Amino acid sequence: MRKRPNILFINTDQHSWDALSAYGNPYLQTPNIDELHRNGTSFRRSFCTDPVCAAARSSWATGLYTSETGVPFNGGSLHPEIQDLGQVLSEGGYRVFHCGKWHVPGRNVRESFQTLYYGRRDIGAGGAAYYDSASTHAVADFLTNYEADEPFYLQIGYVDPHDVCEYLHNHEEKRIPNPVEQGIVSEDALPPLPENFDYDERETVLHRVCRRVDDALIHAAILKGIRDWDELHWRYLRWNYYRFIEKVDAEIGRVLALLRATGLHENTLIIFSADHGEACGSHRMFQKFTLYEESVRVPFIVACLNEGMAVEKDRLDETHFVSGVDLFPTVCDYADVDVPEHVQGMSVRPIVEGRDVHWRDYAYIESNYWGRAIVSEGYKYVTEYKPKSEEDFSPPGPDAKQLGLAQLFDRRNDPGETENLAGNVIYSEDVKICRDKLLTQEVKLHRRQIVHPSPKRIILNWGERLRTYWEHGR
Amino acid sequence: MVDSNVHHWSFDYNYGAQNPQFAQELIRTLRGYNPKVGARQADAKQTVRHVYNILPNYWRGYSRGDAEGQLSIGTAIIERSKDNNNLWHYSVEYENATSGEDLRMQFRCGDEPYRPLTDSWHVDVRNSGIDAYSRSTCDGHLTLNREVKLRINGTEVSAGTVDAGVELTCNWALFDVIPALVQAIQASDDGVEIAVLADLEQLRSKSRLGFLESIEVPFALEGYYLYGIGLLPSYWWLDADGNVAIASTFFETLVLGESIR
Numbered sequence: 001m002r003k004r005p006n007i008l009f010i011n012t013d014q015h016s017w018d019a020l021s022a023y024g025n026p027y028l029q030t031p032n033i034d035e036l037h038r039n040g041t042s043f044r045r046s047f048c049t050d051p052v053c054a055a056a057r058s059s060w061a062t063g064l065y066t067s068e069t070g071v072p073f074n075g076g077s078l079h080p081e082i083q084d085l086g087q088v089l090s091e092g093g094y095r096v097f098h099c100g101k102w103h104v105p106g107r108n109v110r111e112s113f114q115t116l117y118y119g120r121r122d123i124g125a126g127g128a129a130y131y132d133s134a135s136t137h138a139v140a141d142f143l144t145n146y147e148a149d150e151p152f153y154l155q156i157g158y159v160d161p162h163d164v165c166e167y168l169h170n171h172e173e174k175r176i177p178n179p180v181e182q183g184i185v186s187e188d189a190l191p192p193l194p195e196n197f198d199y200d201e202r203e204t205v206l207h208r209v210c211r212r213v214d215d216a217l218i219h220a221a222i223l224k225g226i227r228d229w230d231e232l233h234w235r236y237l238r239w240n241y242y243r244f245i246e247k248v249d250a251e252i253g254r255v256l257a258l259l260r261a262t263g264l265h266e267n268t269l270i271i272f273s274a275d276h277g278e279a280c281g282s283h284r285m286f287q288k289f290t291l292y293e294e295s296v297r298v299p300f301i302v303a304c305l306n307e308g309m310a311v312e313k314d315r316l317d318e319t320h321f322v323s324g325v326d327l328f329p330t331v332c333d334y335a336d337v338d339v340p341e342h343v344q345g346m347s348v349r350p351i352v353e354g355r356d357v358h359w360r361d362y363a364y365i366e367s368n369y370w371g372r373a374i375v376s377e378g379y380k381y382v383t384e385y386k387p388k389s390e391e392d393f394s395p396p397g398p399d400a401k402q403l404g405l406a407q408l409f410d411r412r413n414d415p416g417e418t419e420n421l422a423g424n425v426i427y428s429e430d431v432k433i434c435r436d437k438l439l440t441q442e443v444k445l446h447r448r449q450i451v452h453p454s455p456k457r458i459i460l461n462w463g464e465r466l467r468t469y470w471e472h473g474r
Numbered sequence: 475m476v477d478s479n480v481h482h483w484s485f486d487y488n489y490g491a492q493n494p495q496f497a498q499e500l501i502r503t504l505r506g507y508n509p510k511v512g513a514r515q516a517d518a519k520q521t522v523r524h525v526y527n528i529l530p531n532y533w534r535g536y537s538r539g540d541a542e543g544q545l546s547i548g549t550a551i552i553e554r555s556k557d558n559n560n561l562w563h564y565s566v567e568y569e570n571a572t573s574g575e576d577l578r579m580q581f582r583c584g585d586e587p588y589r590p591l592t593d594s595w596h597v598d599v600r601n602s603g604i605d606a607y608s609r610s611t612c613d614g615h616l617t618l619n620r621e622v623k624l625r626i627n628g629t630e631v632s633a634g635t636v637d638a639g640v641e642l643t644c645n646w647a648l649f650d651v652i653p654a655l656v657q658a659i660q661a662s663d664d665g666v667e668i669a670v671l672a673d674l675e676q677l678r679s680k681s682r683l684g685f686l687e688s689i690e691v692p693f694a695l696e697g698y699y700l701y702g703i704g705l706l707p708s709y710w711w712l713d714a715d716g717n718v719a720i721a722s723t724f725f726e727t728l729v730l731g732e733s734i735r
Contacts, residue, residue, distance in 0.1 A: 116605055130725065137601070175483075
């Protein structure tokens with residue numbers, strides 16, 4: 001019987017799907033993640049379950065969507081009865097380790113994993129400049145000393161490029177000159193504005209209230225601080241974002257070098273992904289929290305640095321829709337550990353090994369409790385549930401009558417998602433097909449009532465604002 | 475030197491109503507050193523010691539550890555002296571209460587403006603966190619082919635190769651490199667290229683040093699910037715005597731508090 005592999009899950013934070021030099025982005029250099037791509041299968045249709053840290057990470061930890069985990073916001077709390085990946089793998093005979101960012105509120109990482117490093121004070125959302133290098137030191141200590149007979153599962157949570165959030169927060173309180181005024185970077189050296197810098201204003205109420213209006217529910221202070229940004233400011237945001245990614249790529253490079261040097265690469269499967277993306281100027285947006293592509297689409301690579309495992313290498317998979325819920329069953333599959341009942345994801349192992357497998361034909365995404373999206377071959381469908389008149393704290397859906405506004409984008413002809421086709425009668429049948437997919441998917445979910453006071457408070461406050469917008473248009 | 479609430483955008487932690495205020499803490503720290511002890515005037519035979527107070531910058535999530543009533547999140551101490559073979563011996567201590575990292579770094583540099591790294595170097599890291607990791611060591615050297623070799627906890631890895639014709643120095647030697655390169659930097663439109671081995675472990679090729687601007691905060695300072703591949707911009711402020719009085723990154727502001735020779 002073949003020895004079960006070690007499994008190394010390396011994750012970055014806020015890393016958009018196309019921000020890798022291996023995928024042809026000329027504005028940054030990521031030689032180490034590129035190496036993973038050359039030694040593995042890159043899933044190009046990979047989507048987070050929910051574009052915010054804690055929510056997306058709750059799906060990694062459980063294989064469930066966020067209306068099932070109890071973590072629809074950063075302020076959520078994982079339902080205590082749900083088993084996490086560390087617990088399941090431990091029961092399956094693996095030694096399980098965690099290093100770096102965790103950010104699954106409601107679950108003590110030290111109870112589910114042996115922690116190599118979790119900050120002097122527990123790592124929260126940000127702070128890569130402090131934590132990422134220390135995480136690599138901790139992993140170095142681990143890899144150079146690992147002598148146990150049992151296989152290990154190690155997850156490394158790097159914080160960068162999430163530090164781009166702090167770059168943005170800094171603009172809340174003062175005007176920082178653009179880079180040409182500073183004299184630091186010439187205009188020629190800056191990435192251009194994204195092609196979808198402009199956007200169709202016919203957005204869902206949720207998008208508007210959360211991210212557009214002056215008193216937006218999320219990071220209104222940043223929004224106010226960057227209202228008068230010129231083109232160079234936006235391009236400098238992109239320039240800085242790419243430097244953050246290069247920085248974390250270098251950390252990953254040290255880990256990969258040590259994996260080779262210790263010989264552990266011989267029997268270690270590596271999975272690389274990110275919790276969510278970064279808008280980085282697309283749709284005049286920053287950070288995540290929306291259902292636009294840059295916010296929800298993430299890299300997902302399965303690799304092995306030797307030839308001993310059946311991993312198809314240097315391969316771009318442009319076919320299969322992969323979701324954050326797939327991490328859990330994929331790891332269990334390689335570990336030969338049973339997947340708990342109700343886990344929503346599917347193992348990508350057959351695809352990585354070049355075998356035929358029946359697969360879903362869409363990705364399902366939630367956002368900010370009420371937001372929903374279906375990404376399919378031809379269209380991206382974005383919609384929202386209206387807040388209930390009396391909140392019962394059961395995550396909404398499936399309920400066609402309660403759906404609010406919709407956005408529909410033609411993925412083939414409008415990949416930048418700049419024209420909302422949802423109101424055009426020509427596309428009414430396509431909207432219906434997408435809506436049916438959404439409602440059918442939601443029937444499969446095991447939604448649980450939110451009981452923790454923190455997310456309940458957010459649901460009440462935000463729900464009230466959203467109701468006001470629906471009733472009074474403001 | 476005045477205690478006014480003056481800032482520059484590159485070192486301007488002014489979030490909320492923290493007490494003490496950043497500007498007060500910055501000025502208080504700067505008062506601690508004698509600006510007449512300049513890096514340019516350092517006596518080659520004696521040890522030069524600069525002590526920096528590490529204050530937060532930009533990020534609100536920092537932790538001061540157990541220290542209440544101050545903004546400081548750590549200390550950086552840089553000592554260097556020149557031996558009879560014209561080699562500069564550096565000893566650096568960097569302690570950060572947020573990460574728990576305590577780095578001790580020893581390295582040697584040639585007696586040239588770029589302070590090129592020479593022969594071998596050593597890093598000893600300890601961490602005060604409560605988890606499994608508590609210590610890591612790294613010994614490094616530059617091969618004849620200009621490859622950076624590191625031996626991390628006894629396991630050898632490559633950290634990359636330095637481009638031909640580009641000098642490799644350590645970020646902690648920049649406190650001497652920048653003062654020594656002032657004229658060259660100011661004479662160039664787009665700065666000078668340099669390779670930096672950050673904390674003696676991370677190779678940052680194609681980095682650029684350039685002139686930013688002159689300010690009067692809190693006394694005359696000349697600003698320089700550094701950035702590169704994988705290296706976010708940092709800002710280095712020199713006093714009239716060539717001391718790096720303030721060095722800031724996105725997350726930290728190193729403020730010179732003590733200068734001894």
